[in-house]
Amino acid sequence: MGKQAVIDAYEGRYTPVVPWVPYVGVHGGYLIGEPGDKVLQDSDLLAKAVLTAAERYKADGIPLAFDLAVEAMSMGIEAKWFEDNPPTVIEHPLDGKSLAESDLQVPGPNDGRWPVIIEAGKKAKEQIGDVALIGLACGPLTLASHLRGSKIFTDMVKKPELAEEIMDFAAKVTEESCRIYAEEIGCDIVAIVEPVGSQVRPATYDKFVIPACQPGLKAIEKAGKTTALYICGDATKIVENMMYTGASCVCVDEQLNMNYIRDCALKYGRGFGGNLKLTLSLSLGLVDPREDAIVSLAAGGKLGYTFSPG
Amino acid sequence: MVDVLKTLPDEVTDFIEYKEWSIKNEEGIGKFVERQGRVLPTLCINEELVFESIIPTSEELYDALKEGARNEEQRKTLEKAFEKSEEEYE
Numbered sequence: 196m197g198k199q200a201v202i203d204a205y206e207g208r209y210t211p212v213v214p215w216v217p218y219v220g221v222h223g224g225y226l227i228g229e230p231g232d233k234v235l236q237d238s239d240l241l242a243k244a245v246l247t248a249a250e251r252y253k254a255d256g257i258p259l260a261f262d263l264a265v266e267a268m269s270m271g272i273e274a275k276w277f278e279d280n281p282p283t284v285i286e287h288p289l290d291g292k293s294l295a296e297s298d299l300q301v302p303g304p305n306d307g308r309w310p311v312i313i314e315a316g317k318k319a320k321e322q323i324g325d326v327a328l329i330g331l332a333c334g335p336l337t338l339a340s341h342l343r344g345s346k347i348f349t350d351m352v353k354k355p356e357l358a359e360e361i362m363d364f365a366a367k368v369t370e371e372s373c374r375i376y377a378e379e380i381g382c383d384i385v386a387i388v389e390p391v392g393s394q395v396r397p398a399t400y401d402k403f404v405i406p407a408c409q410p411g412l413k414a415i416e417k418a419g420k421t422t423a424l425y426i427c428g429d430a431t432k433i434v435e436n437m438m439y440t441g442a443s444c445v446c447v448d449e450q451l452n453m454n455y456i457r458d459c460a461l462k463y464g465r466g467f468g469g470n471l472k473l474t475l476s477l478s479l480g481l482v483d484p485r486e487d488a489i490v491s492l493a494a495g496g497k498l499g500y501t502f503s504p505g
Numbered sequence: 506m507v508d509v510l511k512t513l514p515d516e517v518t519d520f521i522e523y524k525e526w527s528i529k530n531e532e533g534i535g536k537f538v539e540r541q542g543r544v545l546p547t548l549c550i551n552e553e554l555v556f557e558s559i560i561p562t563s564e565e566l567y568d569a570l571k572e573g574a575r576n577e578e579q580r581k582t583l584e585k586a587f588e589k590s591e592e593e594y595e
Contacts, residue, residue, distance in 0.1 A: 429544035
């Protein structure tokens with residue numbers, strides 16, 4: 196068990212025992228008695244939170260930071276901090292001006308929040324032992340919605356050239372983010388995370404999201420690391436489309452039917468992960484977590500499956 | 506998804522009240538069950554499930570709001586607001 200098992204499962208291979216990846220975000224701060232906003236801005240605390248969570252939950256793999264505002268904030272975009280949640284982007288610089296008019300640049304490893312994330316990642320990597328460290332890059336569609344606001348969804352229908360221009364830029368940011376996690380930090384797996392990916396139509400996903408994921412996925416592969424896509428929400432309508440991105444593994448939300456995602460992943464030779472009921476079971480206790488885990492494990496099987504929250 | 510409502514102009518929000526519920530608390534779960542929600546997020550208009558895990562374009566949103574208008578005056582206000590938003594968008 197451990198790191199290799201997660202890599203094997205994410206790459207669609209058989210594992211004798213199903214690996215376990217808890218998605219610990221600011222909850223890691225709770226475990227060490229520190230608020231999320233402080234943890235995410237301090238490399239020592241972030242590394243400590245990740246290491247503590249990995250040990251506490253006997254994880255085979257663990258994300259470095261579940262924070263999709265890193266990229267936007269590193270471009271100077273305003274966000275709001277919380278003690279018990281990751282920061283939320285509250286400014287949409289491309290709402291009133293074009294990309295050319297804005298002074299937005301792809302943030303590199305020395306910009307914005309990256310130095311803290313990189314330092315924390317290197318510290319965690321040194322001490323984490325046989326646990327896969329997973330980098331989470333903000334997906335291009337999510338980043339485009341940070342930049343343009345909800346207008347991006349209308350643009351995709353009414354001004355496809357504009358949407359494409361913004362998505363192209365977002366793809367470059369995601370690419371650099373993936374490169375930083377894979378190359379500079381040395382994460383074993385890097386996932387492109389798209390919380391809003393499930394809220395577009397399959398044709399929109401094919402036209403805008405799949406091409407925009409390619410530079411990031413290539414950057415991860417170039418570093419010799421494993422690729423993945425994480426998606427939130429009810430992604431049933433685009434599960435098959437997600438398989439065409441080329442990512443090795445697709446991890447889904449608690450709303451998806453695990454039998455369906457399993458069959459789809461096996462059909463395309465992908466790994467898949469999920470979908471312990473994060474809200475209903477772990478957060479609210481309305482469903483018995485043990486029974487829920489057994490259902491997920493039974494549906495997932497041992498070929499390419501990673502047990503994770505959904 | 507709720508962001509699309511936050512961009513509606515004042516003349517529309519004068520007669521449209523919107524509220525966001527979180528599935529992470531008892532009130533939100535109660536509302537989800539009461540409305541017979543199927544997926545998250547879902548946007549309801551006049552208590553009907555209208556956009557289920559789909560972020561509407563502005564046109565789709567205005568069309569749905571017009572469908573749910575209570576009277577002719579509201580419908581006309583929505584049409585004007587949509588035309589104005591289209592002009593501004595262009």
